[in-house]
Amino acid sequence: MQSEVSSLEAVYLIWLSGAGCDGCTMAMLGSSEPGIEDLILGNVPDVPRVILVHPDLATESGDAFLANLEQAADGRLSPFVLVLEGAIADESRAGQGSFSRLGTSADGRPVTVADWVNRLAPQAEAVIAIGSCASWGGIPAADGNPTGAKGLEDYLGRDFRSRGGFSSSGLPVVNVPGCAPTGEGFIETLIYVFLHLAQLVPLDLDEERRPRWLYNHETYPLPPRVEYPPAVGFDLSNRPTVKCPVPVTGWLRNFGGCARVGGSCIGCTERDFADSYLALARPDPAF
Ligand code: SF4
Structure with a gap:
């Protein structure tokens, strides 16, 4: 029907x-x-x-x-x-x-x-x-x-x-x-x-009511020009992760996307990102 x-x-x-x-x-x-x-x-x-x-x-x-x-x-x-x-x-x-x-x-x-x-x-x-x-x-x-x-x-x-x-x-x-x-x-x-x-598919949302199948990849807010995935030598042990599809899907038709092209990941998909994650994206003088 x-x-x-x-x-x-x-x-x-x-x-x-x-x-x-x-x-x-x-x-x-x-x-x-x-x-x-x-x-x-x-x-x-x-x-x-x-x-x-x-x-x-x-x-x-x-x-x-x-x-x-x-x-x-x-x-x-x-x-x-x-x-x-x-x-x-x-x-x-x-x-x-x-x-x-x-x-x-x-x-x-x-x-x-x-x-x-x-x-x-x-x-x-x-x-x-x-x-x-x-x-x-x-x-x-x-x-x-x-x-x-x-x-x-x-x-x-x-x-x-x-x-x-x-x-x-x-x-x-x-x-x-x-x-x-x-x-x-x-x-x-x-x-x-x-x-x-239309009751044709479930709508699987995560705890933040984001589409779970899209926001299921964990990435690190990082300064610009840190290789993605993170370069060896960049200490990630105390860094929080955020969930974002862009590192997997790219920005458009699998092209581009923040840290994939040398930019920062500023953690923009997370709640309160401006206060909680922007500072993590400041350039690190060691890199
Ligand atoms: S800046 Fe935002 S869109 Fe880009 S990788 Fe980070 S969380 Fe995803």
Whole structure:
């Protein structure tokens, strides 16, 4: 019997941008085999066609764009999967202004990203945090953060569950961390989420709600130009490891990827990486 989701013609992918750099959008656009274009064109077998509602990539703007979000929040545009890129700022710290704005309310107040998350997350079949900012605050939440920025799971609560689509139970926030994560990793996760909603595959998440099959390789935050795997003579005994697919998958189609090309591993896939791991990536004068 064909499942309900796989028999659907299309699923909306509603993308919100919080406090971040839009690098996750660029990473997503870089994915190939399949790319987001393949999903939009409905070229991936058994996966519904994606209708992308993205603030930077939409052909509509202003009220015409916001109408999509209003319809989704009111239950008139479904099914949809919500993706957040960037952290969520604590708007109560913004004084008379706001840290984010995506529209204006009837009384002239800014409609913030947090406002949209509040309205859209409960209606979504699944909620995905792309990048470390959306997953756990990332750089905007680093020590000294004046905006109170936090990740989506912290904002919605560890117990949050999406509608879960046509499966019997909802899903927690699915984290695809990295600064930025690989676009291919995100697209692969998205496809798994679709197939899971259709009850075709399990969705195996680790304790940090990352796709376990992607984030299962341990690597070391290291200064630049340390060979990967780590060179003989570099003492790793007291160094923490982080979980990341990039040393195995490369950045794109098995090319590139941080320490593989002489750069640092800054541990960007882990919670609090800016405070906990960046210092480990400082150049070592011995190398
Ligand atoms: S190798 Fe290190 S810096 Fe590169 S994506 Fe993975 S955790 Fe982040």
